[in-house]
Amino acid sequence: MTHSVSPTAVPTADRVLQVLAVLAQQGKALSAAELMEHTGLARSTLYRQLARLKRWGFVLESDGYYAPGPLGLQLALGFDLASHLVRQARPAMVELAQQSQESVGLVVAVNDRAICLDMVESQQSLRCSFEKGRSVPLRAGASAKCLLAHLPEAARAAVLDAQWGPGTPARQAAQDELDAIRRAGFAMSAAEVDPGVWGCSVPLFGATRQAVGALTLMAPILRAQGQEQVLIRMAVVAAARISRQLAIH
CATH class of the missing domain: 3.30.450.40 (GAF domain)
Incomplete structure (x- = not known):
């Protein structure tokens, strides 16, 4: 069972990190609907955060599904080495x-x-x-x-x-x-x-x-x-x- 999170529980400035954290924790590509369910964010708010993450390389989109992007993998590699x-x-x-x-x-x-x-x-x-x-x-x-x-x-x-x-x-x-x-x-x-x-x-x-x-x-x-x-x-x-x-x- 999944539980949505009230968007008021997450400061506005942290919502982009909330989306990234959900993608990291689920371990699979998620649709926008699934991300809305996990984060409690409105669709328009979610798409704004995803656009920022895609622009910086933290998220990849394929056929309407979102997954951690190459910059996330670089972070993981750096973490392993350090x-x-x-x-x-x-x-x-x-x-x-x-x-x-x-x-x-x-x-x-x-x-x-x-x-x-x-x-x-x-x-x-x-x-x-x-x-x-x-x-x-x-x-x-x-x-x-x-x-x-x-x-x-x-x-x-x-x-x-x-x-x-x-x-x-x-x-x-x-x-x-x-x-x-x-x-x-x-x-x-x-x-x-x-x-x-x-x-x-x-x-x-x-x-x-x-x-x-x-x-x-x-x-x-x-x-x-x-x-x-x-x-x-x-x-x-x-x-x-x-x-x-x-x-x-």
């Missing part, structure tokens, strides 16, 4: 994927969503993947819960209030679960986001001991059964290696 976190995490991610024979993702929290920055795929024919660039709400699944658990207190409270409502039993239950994740040092889930997928996510810490992201190991549930503790230990060790690298660079 990202300190991706560079430091990549060697340990590759090693963990080889050791576990499963897929490994690097995820970060942006506003109220978990976004995949990098991915090392399992070489097995049956494998799980969280596509690079994909985002999900900070609500369900190991990655989202691990990131949410390690957000600064005020940011975490704001997300929980928005999801569950202040002072509700559901919010308290979510808070208790996040507290348990912080104590354990990892989050684990099974089929919470994608059917048949088991995942374990471990926080990554920078030089200031603030969490900067999470390392997620994911596998088909049938293959992970009975191996959960072994896989968790592998992920914890790999995350500790990355955190050490981040602390000294």
Whole structure:
């Protein structure tokens, strides 16, 4: 189910960014009608924003459908090359994927969503993947819960209030679960986001001991059964290696 966003909720100057963000998050070409539904913008307003984005190369139009353009791809490439976190995490991610024979993702929290920055795929024919660039709400699944658990207190409270409502039993239950994740040092889930997928996510810490992201190991549930503790230990060790690298660079 999609939810439109009231245009009054987004400042006028930010509407062009709102359109670009929707295109990035959906991961597919969208029609004007779909963009109107996702953004809540009037057709005339939407077309003005799309014209600006097309002029600058951030959006391409083909047969009435809109998708991220070449300048967006250049931004993504530049981000990959410049990202300190991706560079430091990549060697340990590759090693963990080889050791576990499963897929490994690097995820970060942006506003109220978990976004995949990098991915090392399992070489097995049956494998799980969280596509690079994909985002999900900070609500369900190991990655989202691990990131949410390690957000600064005020940011975490704001997300929980928005999801569950202040002072509700559901919010308290979510808070208790996040507290348990912080104590354990990892989050684990099974089929919470994608059917048949088991995942374990471990926080990554920078030089200031603030969490900067999470390392997620994911596998088909049938293959992970009975191996959960072994896989968790592998992920914890790999995350500790990355955190050490981040602390000294």
